[in-house]
Amino acid sequence: MSAYYPIMVRLFGKRCVVVGGGAVAERKTIALLEGGADDLIVVAPQVTTRLEELAAAGCIALLRREYQDKDSEGAFLLIAATNDRLLNSGIAVYAEKRGLLVNTAEMGEAGSFITPSVVRRGELVIALTTGGASPALTALLRRRLAAQYGQAYEPFLERLHALRKRVLAEVADPELRAAVLRLAAEELPNEDDQGKNDFGRGMSSGQIDFDIEEWMTKLLRAAERGR
Ligand SMILES: C[C@@]1(CC(=O)O)c2cc3[nH]c(cc4nc(cc5[nH]c(cc(n2)[C@H]1CCC(=O)O)[C@@](C)(CC(=O)O)[C@@H]5CCC(=O)O)C(CC(=O)O)=C4CCC(=O)O)c(CCC(=O)O)c3CC(=O)O
Numbered sequence: 001m002s003a004y005y006p007i008m009v010r011l012f013g014k015r016c017v018v019v020g021g022g023a024v025a026e027r028k029t030i031a032l033l034e035g036g037a038d039d040l041i042v043v044a045p046q047v048t049t050r051l052e053e054l055a056a057a058g059c060i061a062l063l064r065r066e067y068q069d070k071d072s073e074g075a076f077l078l079i080a081a082t083n084d085r086l087l088n089s090g091i092a093v094y095a096e097k098r099g100l101l102v103n104t105a106e107m108g109e110a111g112s113f114i115t116p117s118v119v120r121r122g123e124l125v126i127a128l129t130t131g132g133a134s135p136a137l138t139a140l141l142r143r144r145l146a147a148q149y150g151q152a153y154e155p156f157l158e159r160l161h162a163l164r165k166r167v168l169a170e171v172a173d174p175e176l177r178a179a180v181l182r183l184a185a186e187e188l189p190n191e192d193d194q195g196k197n198d199f200g201r202g203m204s205s206g207q208i209d210f211d212i213e214e215w216m217t218k219l220l221r222a223a224e225r226g227r
């Protein structure tokens with residue numbers, strides 16, 4: 001069994017290469033785009049319709065041919081997702097030698113990272129893995145988490161972020177600051193709020209500032225009482 005260390009990687013401005021164009025390569029390409037990849041090359045003789053559409057829309061560069069080692073020159077991250085086992089493991093060896101981050105869609109241990117299942121709600125990102133023990137369970141838990149942490153978390157996070165900026169700028173006492181931010185986080189959206197509670201929708205920026213100001217005042221009072 002391997003141990004894994006989870007990190008959140010910034011991909012903006014970094015070359016990423018996906019080798020393969022089937023269902024698995026498509027899923028990983030979309031996950032890379034959702035993760036901010038803006039310099040993404042997909043190399044495969046055959047690709048899915050969705051990958052063709054992404055190329056037509058300018059989201060990815062498509063090389064419709066067999067992979068060559070030169071395709072990964074200058075890459076930061078590489079994903080080997082072909083149905084050719086030997087090629088996938090060859091790419092992993094090549095990439096590891098050059099210090100590139102590499103994932104193989106089979107034999108996860110052959111690469112330097114594996115891909116988790118992800119639930120995104122704006123700035124909230126929940127990523128999970130079973131380390132290759134049961135990808136089916138990973139996908140099942142992702143569906144459960146998506147239902148549990150609904151759309152309302154996106155505006156909730158925006159509101160928390162706006163509040164935190166103000167609190168960091170205006171509350172000097174570190175203990176009080178932490179207490180206020182902990183209380184704010186406890187105001188979790190409830191199930192009935194799913195889809196509602198849209199932060200700032202229809203509000204002017206002045207109104208949003210006022211809303212955050214009022215919230216901060218209320219939280220400061222509650223935090224002071226709790227001391
Ligand atoms: C090791 C890893 C390497 C990697 O790809 O990084 C890997 C490897 C393999 N997966 C296989 C099969 C399946 N994979 C899925 C689904 C996902 N697999 C993903 C990741 C990973 N898969 C990494 C481990 C992550 C972990 O364990 O948590 C997810 C999370 C993300 C993603 O794909 O990016 C995505 C869910 C996305 C979502 O829906 O949220 C399903 C379920 C389904 O399709 O519904 C099945 C069928 C059921 C089953 O087998 O359990 C096979 C056998 C292939 C064969 O039979 O030939 C191998 C090869 C092997 O095990 O050697």
Ligand SMILES: NC(=O)C1=CN([C@@H]2O[C@H](COP(=O)(O)OP(=O)(O)OC[C@H]3O[C@@H](n4cnc5c(N)ncnc54)[C@H](O)[C@@H]3O)[C@@H](O)[C@H]2O)C=CC1
Binds near residue numbers: 022025045066082
């Ligand atoms: N990690 C995961 O979640 C899963 C992994 N797998 C593994 O991933 C592999 C790929 O699965 P699918 O996408 O369903 O396969 P697929 O058969 O639909 O697609 C294979 C792709 O590889 C491309 N390819 C083949 N030789 C190539 C070469 N020399 N250079 C560039 N591209 C080449 C083909 O053109 C095709 O686009 C499977 O063999 C399986 O072992 C399968 C299911 C889930």
